[in-house]
Every structure is written in C-alpha cells, then in structure tokens.
Amino acid sequence: MQQTAKQSNLSSHRSSQASLTRLGGQRFCTEALPMNQRLEWLKEIIGKEYANVDITPPETMALYNDMYIYPWQQQMRLSPIQSNAISLERLKQEPTDISQDCYFAVLLTSGRYKLEQGGREVFLKPGEMSFYDATQPHRITIPDKFSKILISIPRPLLDKRLINAGNLTATKLPTKNGIGSVAAAMIESTTQQINSISALNFQQLAMPVLDLFTLLVSEQKAGLSSLSHHQTYALLRVKQFIHLYISESTLNTAMVSEGVGLSVRYINNLFSNEQTSLMRYITQQRLELSRRYLSNIIHRNLSITEIAMQCGFNNMAHFSRIFRQTYGASPREYRRQQLN
Secondary structure, X not given: OHHHHHHHHHHHHXXXXXXXXXXXXXXXXXXXXXXXXXXXXXXXXXXXXXXXXXXEOOOOOXXXXXXXXXXXXXXXXXXXXXXXXXXXEEOOOOOOOHHHOEEEEEEEEEOOEEEEEOOEEEEEOOOOEEXXXXXXXXXXXXXXXXXXXXXXXXXXXXXXXXXXXXHHOOOOEOOXXXXXXXXXXXXXXXXXXXXXXXXXXXXXXXXXXHHHHHHHHHHHHXXXXXXXXXXXXHHHHHHHHHHHHOOOOOOOHHHHHHHHOOOHHHXXXXXXXXXXXXXXXXXXXXXXXXXXXHHOHHHOOOOHHHHHHHOOOOOHHHHHHHHHHHHOOOHHHHHHHHHO
8 A cells, every 4th residue: 555655646746747847837845955944945936936025934843835837828827836834924125027016816725824915814715715916015824734726917917807906905706606616616627637738728728717717806896886787897997998098198088988988977976986086086096006116126217207107197296296195205205215
C-alpha cells in the first residue's frame, strides 16, 4: 500500500510537471528551501507575481506555500495555491509593475479565509468566492491550512465590463446556486482537469470564465440597488458610456444623453437614487481616476497636468481646487504623501 501511494504521488507529480510545460506555467514552492530562508523568498515571489505584501508567518506550524501560475488569454492568469496558515497585508507603494494592476478573483477550496478591503471584510468557507483590487490596501488572514484558486484579471479587462467594480471588493459572491454556482464549478473543474486539457482548450476557457465572473458580480451589484431591473440596466448603460469617454473633456450631459438615448431628466432621476446627479457623478469619476493615477507608482513619470488631462480635466485651477476640496490636499501634495 505504501509503495502504491508513493507511485501514485510520483505519477501525479510527473503529470503536474508535464502540464506546466504544456501550458507554459510556473511553480513556486517553499519546500525546497531551508526554514530560515522561506519568508524572504516567499515575500519576493508574491511581490513579483501578485502584489507587494508584508507576510506574517504562522506561529504554530512551518511556513509552507505552493503556487502554480498558468497564463491565460488577455493577460489573465489561473493560480491554484496550497498553503499553511498565513497573513498578508499589501504595502503602501503598490504596484511596482503595470502587470500587477489587476483584480484577483478568489475561490476558496478548503480552509478558512478572511479578506479586508475598503472598510469591508468577508469570511469565506470552501466553495465561496470574493475578489479584491491588488493596487489598493488589503489584508488577508488565513488561520489554518488552506487551498484556493486565484484568477488574476487585468484592470482594463474587468473595468470594460463592470462600472465601479471596486465598490464590491471584499464582499461575498453567492455561489450556492445560479450563475455563482456555475462560475465556481467551472473554475474548480478547470483546475482539477488541468493535467488533461490541451493547451488550446485551456486558453479557450479563459473568456467564458471571465464572462461568468462578470455576470456574477453584475448580479451582486443589481441586488444591492433599489431600482427596478429596467432602471438598473439603464443606469449601468449610462455608467458604462461615461467610463468609456471619461478622459474626454467634452463629455457632458448632452453627450451622455445622446450616447445612451435617454433624456437628461431621466438620467438624473436614476442618479438621484445614489444621492448625486449626472454631472456630479462624472466629476466624481474623474477625481477618483486622477487619485488612482497620483497614488500609483507606475504613473510617477506623468506630470500633474498630464494626469488631469487624461482624466478629462482641461482647467488646472479648477482641477486643483476640487481635488483639494475632495481629498484634503492639492494633487501634488497628495502624490507626495502617497508615494513617499
């Protein structure tokens, strides 16, 4: 029996190695390193491949982490991960590489998992999902051995499909039935069958998984709204249009109204549910986009004026004034505070 188990493990290892080669994947595991080298090595690997974080190792067990990373279409990545207990906290200056500017969808497959971001926290059990923004402060606390599947989704890829996706990070995405159940099952079965899937078929699974995840988050957004289904859809259309043209200084109420085929009065009635108006919403989105540019080390070579123009502002005095009113500091002061 013992020999059979060893043979089975060897066969599984060889199959995994073959799938890594076939799919262009990588494996990073602490098991080959001495205990006193694991922490710094793991911090370096996670910082390079996922996000720059501080790591708190477990107190009652050895530090152990085993990560597979498989590249997918459109710069997405699928990462099955097994680990002992661990806590991660995102560092202030993050990301240092534009490839890290992404969201992470997480499906917990065993153990317990706590995610905190944006003043929200979610506790996951096996089979449950959430997601987070890798560029924003977050904390992950896992008290026991666990396994999870991470899907890295570049920010532009998800932002094209969802408006203000960041408002729902660190919330539980329902997976017991409906779209959530289908999405979780597809992600888990893809991972389980990865040694048996051809490279072509594996790549073709990326977009269907992204589409299912997008539908799942969209349903969650709609479920939190007091608008009717028709009104929610109309508001999402308006926000999508604004998102597509936010960098254009000519974006105004008339342009939005014509672009979505709805009257300005009707659109403002939709926004009244969120205690704002169409133009205030446009300004809020421009300010939030500029704030992200200013706090992201990737864009440190852009001038304040260039950032303002890329966010749709064409009057620097106006931009500086409302930025200070909103965030309590001038754009230059805010950038210095965030990047120092």
